[in-house]
Amino acid sequence: MDILADLNPAQREAVEAIEGPVLILAGPGSGKTRVITHRVAYLVRVVGVNPRRIMAVTFTNKAAREMEARLNRLLSGSVKDLTLGTFHAICARILRRDGQAAGIDPRFVIYDDDDQISVLKKSLQEVGLDPKQYAPRAIQSAISSAKSQMITPADYLLHGRSYFEEVVARVYEQYEKRLAESSALDFDDLLMKTVQLFRQHPDVLQRYQERYLHVQVDEFQDTNLVQYELVKQIAAKYRNVCVVGDPDQSIYSWRSADLRNILNFEKDYPDAKVVLLEQNYRSTGKILEAASHVIAAARHRKPKDLWTENEPGQPPCVIETYTEQEEAQFVVGEIDRLVSGGEVTGGDCAVMYRTNAQSRVLEEAFIRYGMPYKLVAGTRFYERREVKDIIAYLRLVQNPYDAVSLRRVINVPQRGIGQRSLDELGQWASSRGVPEYRALQLIAESRDSADFPFSPRTVKALAGFAAMVGDLAERRREASMLELFDLVVERSGYRQYLAGLVDGEERWENILELRGVAQENRDLPPGEGLTALLEKVALVSDVDELEEKPDTVTLITLHQAKGLEFPVVFIVGMEDGILPHFKSIDDPEQLEEERRLCYVGITRARQRVYLVRAFRRHLMGSSAVNRPSRFLQDIPRHLVASSSVWEGEDSWSTPSSVEERKAAGGVGSAAFKPGDHVLHEQFGEGVVVSYRVVKNDAEVVVAFDGAGVKRLLLSFAKIEKV
DNA sequence: CGAAAGGCTCTTTTT
DNA sequence: GAGCCTTTCG
Numbered sequence: 046m047d048i049l050a051d052l053n054p055a056q057r058e059a060v061e062a063i064e065g066p067v068l069i070l071a072g073p074g075s076g077k078t079r080v081i082t083h084r085v086a087y088l089v090r091v092v093g094v095n096p097r098r099i100m101a102v103t104f105t106n107k108a109a110r111e112m113e114a115r116l117n118r119l120l121s122g123s124v125k126d127l128t129l130g131t132f133h134a135i136c137a138r139i140l141r142r143d144g145q146a147a148g149i150d151p152r153f154v155i156y157d158d159d160d161q162i163s164v165l166k167k168s169l170q171e172v173g174l175d176p177k178q179y180a181p182r183a184i185q186s187a188i189s190s191a192k193s194q195m196i197t198p199a200d201y202l203l204h205g206r207s208y209f210e211e212v213v214a215r216v217y218e219q220y221e222k223r224l225a226e227s228s229a230l231d232f233d234d235l236l237m238k239t240v241q242l243f244r245q246h247p248d249v250l251q252r253y254q255e256r257y258l259h260v261q262v263d264e265f266q267d268t269n270l271v272q273y274e275l276v277k278q279i280a281a282k283y284r285n286v287c288v289v290g291d292p293d294q295s296i297y298s299w300r301s302a303d304l305r306n307i308l309n310f311e312k313d314y315p316d317a318k319v320v321l322l323e324q325n326y327r328s329t330g331k332i333l334e335a336a337s338h339v340i341a342a343a344r345h346r347k348p349k350d351l352w353t354e355n356e357p358g359q360p361p362c363v364i365e366t367y368t369e370q371e372e373a374q375f376v377v378g379e380i381d382r383l384v385s386g387g388e389v390t391g392g393d394c395a396v397m398y399r400t401n402a403q404s405r406v407l408e409e410a411f412i413r414y415g416m417p418y419k420l421v422a423g424t425r426f427y428e429r430r431e432v433k434d435i436i437a438y439l440r441l442v443q444n445p446y447d448a449v450s451l452r453r454v455i456n457v458p459q460r461g462i463g464q465r466s467l468d469e470l471g472q473w474a475s476s477r478g479v480p481e482y483r484a485l486q487l488i489a490e491s492r493d494s495a496d497f498p499f500s501p502r503t504v505k506a507l508a509g510f511a512a513m514v515g516d517l518a519e520r521r522r523e524a525s526m527l528e529l530f531d532l533v534v535e536r537s538g539y540r541q542y543l544a545g546l547v548d549g550e551e552r553w554e555n556i557l558e559l560r561g562v563a564q565e566n567r568d569l570p571p572g573e574g575l576t577a578l579l580e581k582v583a584l585v586s587d588v589d590e591l592e593e594k595p596d597t598v599t600l601i602t603l604h605q606a607k608g609l610e611f612p613v614v615f616i617v618g619m620e621d622g623i624l625p626h627f628k629s630i631d632d633p634e635q636l637e638e639e640r641r642l643c644y645v646g647i648t649r650a651r652q653r654v655y656l657v658r659a660f661r662r663h664l665m666g667s668s669a670v671n672r673p674s675r676f677l678q679d680i681p682r683h684l685v686a687s688s689s690v691w692e693g694e695d696s697w698s699t700p701s702s703v704e705e706r707k708a709a710g711g712v713g714s715a716a717f718k719p720g721d722h723v724l725h726e727q728f729g730e731g732v733v734v735s736y737r738v739v740k741n742d743a744e745v746v747v748a749f750d751g752a753g754v755k756r757l758l759l760s761f762a763k764i765e766k767v
Numbered sequence: 768c769g770a771a772a773g774g775c776t777c778t779t780t781t782t
Numbered sequence: 783g784a785g786c787c788t789t790t791c792g
Contacts, residue, residue, distance in 0.1 A: 104782080105782080106782095131782065132782080133782055134782095157782095158781080177776095180777095232781090232782060233782095235782095236782095267782095296780075297780080297781080297782090299779080299780065299781090300780080300781065300782075399779070399780075400778085400779055400780075401779085401780085402778075402779090422781095456768095459768085459769080461768070462768090463768045463769075464768085465768085466768090584782070585782095586781070586782060587781085602779090602780065602781090603780080604779090604780045604781070605780090605781085626779055626780080627779095628778095628779060629779080629780095638780095642780080664778090665777075665778060
């Protein structure tokens with residue numbers, strides 16, 4: 046099989062450019078996944094590179110799995126030696142192996158968001174601040190952003206400007222202490238500590254540099270500075286680094302993704318070869334055109350011309366409904382119509398939304414209709430209480446110093462250790478400067494209960510818990526994964542505890558399901574299986590769990606939809622305040638990101654797109670009237686089929702508020718309608734794309750025959766109707 | 768100490 | 783509207 050066959054010239058160029066730095070700018074649907082897998086296959090099969098010497102970073106575990114599957118087909122052989130996975134997973138592996146040099150306990154546990162919050166709350170108290178006054182979430186995000194730029198607490202203290210930043214600096218420092226004490230790393234640590242390890246230990250770095258002859262990174266537009274640094278470090282020796290991305294699809298800046306990475310790439314690697322993939326194989330012509338208009342209206346953007354040989358297809362549909370219930374009803378009804386027309390199956394359809402909260406009404410409609418669906422964030426299996434509890438026990442077995450897990454399960458099932466005792470324990474431990482687990486051990490070892498601020502009964506309970514954890518941790522080294530699992534469930538008393546609960550049976554099922562996941566690691570040596578299980582559990586994402594079911598409609602956030610494609614896509618909540626989200630509307634940068642998000646959504650579609658909005662919608666209890674999304678107005682009218690489900694007539698792009706009607710009146714006869722032909726003294730002839738009232742003026746977007754699409758203010762622009 | 772009830776806040780996106 | 787926290791009572 047010829048690896049280069051069925052690739053277009055640009056794709057082929059991207060695959061064959063194996064020497065030196067390469068930047069592939071790949072528009073949506075341009076065969077990016079093909080290119081990156083074929084590139085690896087080419088390296089192995091044609092160039093003869095040992096898979097061991099290739100690192101391929103993907104954005105999700107799912108993408109990694111898919112790539113592995115494709116490679117298996119292309120190479121009809123083992124690609125096991127390839128380093129393939131997300132940044133986080135790859136870094137966890139590196140730290141587990143080599144982190145000790147930088148003082149990292151190889152038995153570290155990974156703290157997720159919730160764990161972080163609980164450490165932060167505690168840290169806030171410890172530095173004498175009130176968690177109610179300083180939102181732990183805000184501090185978490187500040188710390189995460191700091192870590193993404195490799196800013197340490199000490200740096201932060203130096204550079205802190207505002208009072209809030211000073212607060213963050215103090216909490217950050219304490220937070221780091223607590224993490225260290227628990228032998229825990231948060232998500233950002235996985236990346237940052239790896240970079241630090243490499244900086245402090247050139248010998249370790251060198252081993253990785255020697256090994257990785259080729260480094261490849263997907264979704265490069267969504268990498269942050271640490272990730273960039275990491276790639277730079279590892280690829281420094283051979284400089285065979287290939288990054289693939291699309292600035293127009295950058296939607297994770299809130300997670301510290303930094304578009305400068307793409308821009309700096311050409312600066313850091315002046316000899317970089319740049320390949321543009323502009324032919325779209327995914328969407329029909331009209332969908333692509335509509336999407337292009339949405340993104341073309343972005344303010345800061347390198348223009349890029351996407352084109353396709355696909356059929357023009359059906360125009361995107363813009364639909365208005367009265368409420369979000371009707372919106373959901375429309376979606377379900379329309380899917381039903383398409384499916385019974387034999388055109389598509391339910392599995393071909395996806396419903397995308399800006400916020401998770403929007404999924405509920407949709408779910409209700411699907412349930413009422415009896416139409417099967419899957420909610421991507423809905424499984425959230427690892428977030429169920431009982432599952433988290435057992436994981437907490439397992440984490441303690443891995444690492445008894447994990448204070449968050451200790452606190453979580455010390456009294457589940459109840460052991461008579463209440464809040465008061467826990468507070469005392471915390472204080473006693475920190476007064477002695479020891480981790481809480483160590484404190485428990487000391488309490489257990491001591492004969493004289495008068496040394497502690499606890500009742501004899503509490504002392505007994507605490508000591509009992511410490512003994513149990515200690516015993517289980519002892520077994521880690523020799524017991525198999527499943528033995529360990531069963532031991533935990535028994536010894537903790539969790540099984541009996543569930544047996545006594547009304548919904549105990551259902552929860553027990555979940556434990557068994559978790560046991561099934563653990564079973565996948567049963568062939569690993571003792572200890573390693575547990576480590577692998579915990580790592581997997583910590584680093585899965587919701588999309589990773591997305592499975593293909595032929596008749597089930599996918600309900601998914603726009604963010605999660607990145608990288609996926611569906612024949613039929615519904616984007617709901619096309620309203621100002623939802624998409625773009627109201628939190629982003631005032632900040633031009635964030636607004637641009639919302640636009641890109643919209644673009645990502647539309648470009649997921651192969652055959653059909655529906656852009657749906659509700660006139661009235663419940664938000665936080667009360668009901669609000671929202672205007673149509675401003676992004677709708679960037680799509681030329683002639684490209685869409687629009688209809689209003691609730692009035693029989695569409696009011697799209699007509700001014701809706703009183704002020705606007707007034708303003709529109711003020712502009713008077715100069716008003717333009719989409720579709721009007723106009724003449725501009727400089728740009729020549731064109732067609733009005735949209736007309737929108739802004740403050741005391743109006744903004745007209747015109748597609749000129751020669752000069753392209755321009756955005757003009759009516760008061761300045763010299764245009765007239767022809 | 769634990770369960771139940773009431774009151775509070777805040778709502779974006781997630782590896 | 784929900785989840786989280788606090789309060790209250792047993």
